[in-house]
Amino acid sequence: MTGQKYTIAVIGGTxxxxxxxxxxxxxxxxxxxxxxxxxxxxxxxxxRLIALAPEATVTGLENGAAAAxxxxxxxxxxxxxxxxxxxAIKPGCQGKIMVDVTVPLQPPKVRTVHLPEHGSAGKGAxxxxxxxxxxxxxxxxxxxxxxxxxxxxxxxxxLVCGNDPDAREIVVGLAEDASMRAWHAGRIENSVVSExxxxxxxxxxxxxxxxxxxxxxxxxPGSAExxxx
Amino acid sequence: MTGQKYTIAVIGGTxxxxxxxxxxxxxxxxxxxxxxxxxxxxxxxxxRLIALAPEATVTGLENGAAAAxxxxxxxxxxxxxxxxxxxAIKPGCQGKIMVDVTVPLQPPKVRTVHLPEHGSAGKGAxxxxxxxxxxxxxxxxxxxxxxxxxxxxxxxxxLVCGNDPDAREIVVGLAEDASMRAWHAGRIENSVVSExxxxxxxxxxxxxxxxxxxxxxxxxPGSAExxxx
Numbered sequence: 001m002t003g004q005k006y007t008i009a010v011i012g013g014t015x016x017x018x019x020x021x022x023x024x025x026x027x028x029x030x031x032x033x034x035x036x037x038x039x040x041x042x043x044x045x046x047x048r049l050i051a052l053a054p055e056a057t058v059t060g061l062e063n064g065a066a067a068a069x070x071x072x073x074x075x076x077x078x079x080x081x082x083x084x085x086x087x088a089i090k091p092g093c094q095g096k097i098m099v100d101v102t103v104p105l106q107p108p109k110v111r112t113v114h115l116p117e118h119g120s121a122g123k124g125a126x127x128x129x130x131x132x133x134x135x136x137x138x139x140x141x142x143x144x145x146x147x148x149x150x151x152x153x154x155x156x157x158x159l160v161c162g163n164d165p166d167a168r169e170i171v172v173g174l175a176e177d178a179s180m181r182a183w184h185a186g187r188i189e190n191s192v193v194s195e196x197x198x199x200x201x202x203x204x205x206x207x208x209x210x211x212x213x214x215x216x217x218x219x220x221p222g223s224a225e226x227x228x229x
Numbered sequence: 230m231t232g233q234k235y236t237i238a239v240i241g242g243t244x245x246x247x248x249x250x251x252x253x254x255x256x257x258x259x260x261x262x263x264x265x266x267x268x269x270x271x272x273x274x275x276x277r278l279i280a281l282a283p284e285a286t287v288t289g290l291e292n293g294a295a296a297a298x299x300x301x302x303x304x305x306x307x308x309x310x311x312x313x314x315x316x317a318i319k320p321g322c323q324g325k326i327m328v329d330v331t332v333p334l335q336p337p338k339v340r341t342v343h344l345p346e347h348g349s350a351g352k353g354a355x356x357x358x359x360x361x362x363x364x365x366x367x368x369x370x371x372x373x374x375x376x377x378x379x380x381x382x383x384x385x386x387x388l389v390c391g392n393d394p395d396a397r398e399i400v401v402g403l404a405e406d407a408s409m410r411a412w413h414a415g416r417i418e419n420s421v422v423s424e425x426x427x428x429x430x431x432x433x434x435x436x437x438x439x440x441x442x443x444x445x446x447x448x449x450p451g452s453a454e455x456x457x458x
């Protein structure tokens with residue numbers, strides 16, 4: 001657990017993935033704003049979270065207001081909603097870190113990769129939000145139901161991509177606060193790796209009857225004499 | 230080790246990755262044709278392989294002839310050579326499995342993903358070769374120097390993508406013959422996962438000083454009541 005605590009807006013925080021992340025961060029001592037399209041559903045999400053994390057600071061706000069009130073904004077909505085959500089939160093995100101968790105699945109063929117415009121949803125978000133927002137991509141490969149089960153160890157590493165190393169480092173810390181192992185994985189273009197991987201994992205879940213496949217990075221840090229190969 | 234033995238042409242078989250795969254398959258009892266641009270370099274590659282695997286059936290041929298003489302063709306050349314190599318082997322590949330190992334790196338920025346035309350090199354190969362060739366994508370994430378060191382356990386799973394499940398199954402078997410764990414990972418479009426992952430792994434090798442990072446798939450096969458989620 002890192003020392004610093006943030007106020008984190010989880011846009012789409014009433015959904016399974018967003019709520020799971022919010023729950024883990026609330027338990028770790030971060031302040032949480034549950035963002036939703038309407039104030040009353042945001043309020044209900046916040047109440048649900050408070051019931052599970054009574055010690056936490058939790059509020060509910062409409063998405064745009066949630067982004068504006070937060071220090072870090074986390075976008076956890078279906079791909080079909082990414083564009084309108086980005087429009088809603090763009091003003092509130094300026095100067096901040098925006099963590100994009102969007103997976104560009106195209107139902108019903110979710111087991112085959114469909115690359116979005118700009119090659120990845122993360123790159124698309126960075127392009128749309130502009131240089132005033134530090135977009136970091138992460139958390140696409142975690143099964144939502146594993147997140148909400150706090151007794152369930154997350155057997156999946158998190159690849160953290162973004163153009164700003166300091167912003168990535170903060171998100172690596174947020175992953176660790178949520179009991180996940182995370183890795184700096186390069187610039188925002190590299191978000192295609194974890195976004196596309198989700199389709200392959202869904203394929204494997206079906207093919208091998210796995211309850212939530214994930215990945216681990218192998219190889220021992222520090223094992224290379226220099227890292228330049 | 231699967232029962233069936235194949236005659237495998239390794240196009241670019243004098244390179245580190247191709248030679249490493251050829252060595253492991255030769256040791257597993259497959260017949261190997263080392264393909265190269267010129268007959269004399271193919272001959273030298275074959276001699277080098279015979280020295281390490283004297284019991285194996287090994288020959289050297291120019292790339293086009295190598296493809297024509299093989300049952301399975303494996304393409305292990307740098308991205309910049311993929312197009313001309315595909316042209317050279319297209320006639321010889323018809324009716325066969327073509328295993329594409331191409332990683333679309335764009336030097337010098339090899340740590341950032343650059344998506345090729347068609348979204349992935351594997352999809353590009355399938356598009357160019359046509360429906361008469363079953364393209365299967367695999368082996369992009371294995372460090373070449375780990376392959377040639379037969380004492381070195383390969384700590385990296387292989388994602389096997391392609392449109393034909395039977396062809397994928399044969400390549401899964403080839404991976405197992407080379408002492409690697411492999412997974413069916415979906416249609417050829419999904420090859421973008423392992424292709425792009427290579428850039429992220431190179432980034433991590435540098436960032437964390439890892440001597441050849443890889444991935445493992447987590448999650449227990451058969452753990453889901455049904456795989457449909």
